[in-house]
C-alpha cells in the first residue's frame with residue numbers, strides 16, 4: 001500500500017456513502033440547483049456594497065470615465081442574480097405555503113423591484129450609521145476609515161440590506177446575508193431586528209442581536225454584547241413572539257453586557273455597564289453597573305438571594 005486508492009475498492013467506498021443518500025433525512029437534498037446558493041448570495045452582498053457605497057468598493061467593471069455605466073452593469077447583474085435566488089428561495093422554503101396564484105417567478109420579480117426601490121432609504125440610514133461611528137469614536141480618523149475598515153459598519157450595512165428582504169418575506173436569503181457578515185466579523189444581527197438610525201457598533205466582535213429586538217436612534221454597542229432571548233426551551237412555539245429586548249434612543253451598552261427577554265425595555269439615555277446581566281426593564285436616564293445592580297441569584301447551596309451584586313468569591317448564576 002502506497003497511500004493511493006485501490007481502484008477495485010473505490011466503487012465499494014462510493015456505494016457505501018451514496019446508498020445512504022435515500023432522501024429521507026433532512027440533511028439529504030441531493031439536487032443542488034433547486035435551492036438558494038450560499039456562494040451566490042455572498043457575491044450578491046459584495047456587489048450590493050458597491051452600490052450602497054458607490055466608489056468605495058471597486059470591481060473589475062468599474063471605469064472611472066463612465067461610472068454610471070459601471071453601476072448600471074452592476075445593478076443589472078444584482079437584479080438578475082437576486083431574482084434567481086429569490087425565485088429559488090420562494091420555491092424551496094416549506095414554511096412559505098401561502099403564495100397567491102401569481103407564479104413564484106412573478107412574485108420574485110415584484111419583490112426584487114420593491115427591494116431596489118428601497119435602496120435610497122437603506123442608504124439614508126447607512127449614512128447616519130457612518131456619522132454615528134465618526135461622532136462616537138475618537139479613534140476614527142476619517143469617514144473613509146470607517147467605511148473601509150469597521151466591522152460594525154459592515155455588519156450593520158448587511159443587516160440593513162437583509163432587513164428589506166426580510167420585510168418582503170423572502171425566506172432564507174436574508175439569513176444567508178447576515179450570517180455571511182457574521183462569519184466575517186463575529187457580529188450576528190438577525191435580519192428581523194428593527195434598528196433605527198445612527199446605530200454604532202464599536203470594536204465589533206462577539207455581538208448577538210436577536211430577531212425581535214427593537215433598537216432606537218443613536219444607540220451605541222461595544223464588543224461582546226448580547227441583546228437576546230431569555231429562554232428558548234419553547235423552540236418553534238416561540239416563533240413570531242417578541243423574545244428580545246427593546247432598547248430606547250440614546251442608550252450605550254458597554255462590553256460584555258447581556259440584555260435578555262422580550263418584555264425587557266431599556267429606557268432612553270440609559271448606560272448599561274460592562275459585563276452586566278439584565279433580565280428586567282431599566283428606566284430612562286439610569287446608569288447600570290455591576291456595582292449598583294440588584295440581582296436575584298442562587299448560591300451553590302441552592303439558596304435564593306436578592307441583593308446588590310458585588311464582587312464575591314461565591315459563584316452564582318442568575319435565574
Ligand SMILES: CC(=O)OC[C@H](N)C(=O)O
Pocket residue numbers: 208209210211227228229230232243244
Ligand atoms: C439572540 C437570541 O437570544 O436568540 C435565541 C433564539 N435564537 C431566538 O431567536 O429566540
